Amino acid sequence: MAFVLAFFLAGLILIAGFLSDILFRRTNFPDILIMIFCGYLLGPLLKIIDPESLEPVTPLLASLALLIILFEGGLNLDLFKVLNEAPRAIVLGVSGMISSIIATYFFAYYFLRWDLLSSLLLGTIMGGTSSSIVIPMIRRANVSEKVYTTLFLESVFTDAFVVVLGITLLQILKTPMVNENMFSTAAVQITGQFSTGIVIGAIVGVSWLRVLRSIRGKPYDDIMTLTIVLLFYSIVEFLGGNGAIFSLTFGLILGNGREICRMLKIQEPIEATEIMKKFEYQISFLLRTFFFVNLGLIISINDYMPFLYGLILTGLLLVGRYGAVAISSIKNPVLGSEKPLMAVMMPRGLAAAVMAQIVSTSGVENGMLYYNIVIAVIIMSVILTSLGFYLVARKRS
Numbered sequence: 001m002a003f004v005l006a007f008f009l010a011g012l013i014l015i016a017g018f019l020s021d022i023l024f025r026r027t028n029f030p031d032i033l034i035m036i037f038c039g040y041l042l043g044p045l046l047k048i049i050d051p052e053s054l055e056p057v058t059p060l061l062a063s064l065a066l067l068i069i070l071f072e073g074g075l076n077l078d079l080f081k082v083l084n085e086a087p088r089a090i091v092l093g094v095s096g097m098i099s100s101i102i103a104t105y106f107f108a109y110y111f112l113r114w115d116l117l118s119s120l121l122l123g124t125i126m127g128g129t130s131s132s133i134v135i136p137m138i139r140r141a142n143v144s145e146k147v148y149t150t151l152f153l154e155s156v157f158t159d160a161f162v163v164v165l166g167i168t169l170l171q172i173l174k175t176p177m178v179n180e181n182m183f184s185t186a187a188v189q190i191t192g193q194f195s196t197g198i199v200i201g202a203i204v205g206v207s208w209l210r211v212l213r214s215i216r217g218k219p220y221d222d223i224m225t226l227t228i229v230l231l232f233y234s235i236v237e238f239l240g241g242n243g244a245i246f247s248l249t250f251g252l253i254l255g256n257g258r259e260i261c262r263m264l265k266i267q268e269p270i271e272a273t274e275i276m277k278k279f280e281y282q283i284s285f286l287l288r289t290f291f292f293v294n295l296g297l298i299i300s301i302n303d304y305m306p307f308l309y310g311l312i313l314t315g316l317l318l319v320g321r322y323g324a325v326a327i328s329s330i331k332n333p334v335l336g337s338e339k340p341l342m343a344v345m346m347p348r349g350l351a352a353a354v355m356a357q358i359v360s361t362s363g364v365e366n367g368m369l370y371y372n373i374v375i376a377v378i379i380m381s382v383i384l385t386s387l388g389f390y391l392v393a394r395k396r397s
Helices: 002-027 031-045 058-075 079-111 116-125 131-139 145-174 179-214 221-238 243-255 257-263 274-297 305-328 339-344 350-360 367-396
Strands: none
Touching (some): 002 274, 058 145, 058 350, 179 257, 243 257
């Protein structure tokens, strides 16, 4: 009868996710916090679900949610607007990551007394905004296309940077090398992983447009597209590339199929249909709901210190965020007018949680403390973002 209870709980979780999504659309109250609370209720509070029983599937769920959310996001982006807004988004993402890494590094190095690499690793994990939180929130916000695209791309870029740079630093931490080679090694690995993901994503995307033309109208075209995402995500990762960047690039190609076909002079242009986009959104919603419920399942409040650290770090990250927004909006009146909204869009989420789980099981010193601090920052940054989003939206109305 265990599977009957599992199905019942899965149904309740999805209903909670659906209702919280409706609540967010109507009131801007963060659905993410409701899902995390549901997990905490089912796990630590009522002990209906044993979090340890889900440990084997947690990393898989996190990675799957990340790649599907990025693919679904790419489907809904205008490629030419992406190319136009990418420089500002890169400036915002890079300056935001640098300020976050510096703030977290000084906190870990001088307050926690961690060494250089350990402090930089924590800073990197905390460095990026979460696309799984930012994208759904700004999609419902009344902002210009320029602001929407900039925040979207920033969250996507930094998600990928957090994973790639975090794994690189973790490898260096586990197998120390000469200090002068450390950063050059990281730069080479990041460049290689990003370029591999982009190139394969573009090639597979254009090739799949041709396949979609031949299976157009078939009942399995949507699920086959999802199959291709999963298959080539694995291949890209196996080849040493970044699967998240592949997912985004592949989604961009399909979502802008008509323009791509016209540029390449492919006859009978085709692109992702509204039905495909809806299907991918539903899969994204499903995975996102279970991921954040799972976060709530593994929260521990037995030790308040990680939450105190998380509170301090969230404050430091907010200060750095204001600086990054100011830099990226220089000489741009549209972005400058939206500084308050852009400043509060600083939630940490999926990528940080994935990296925290990897670090906690890697055998490095303070592995579980990494995890507890990161989870605390995720919760507090989401609360801060949600509250700030609500206040900004209220001021607009």
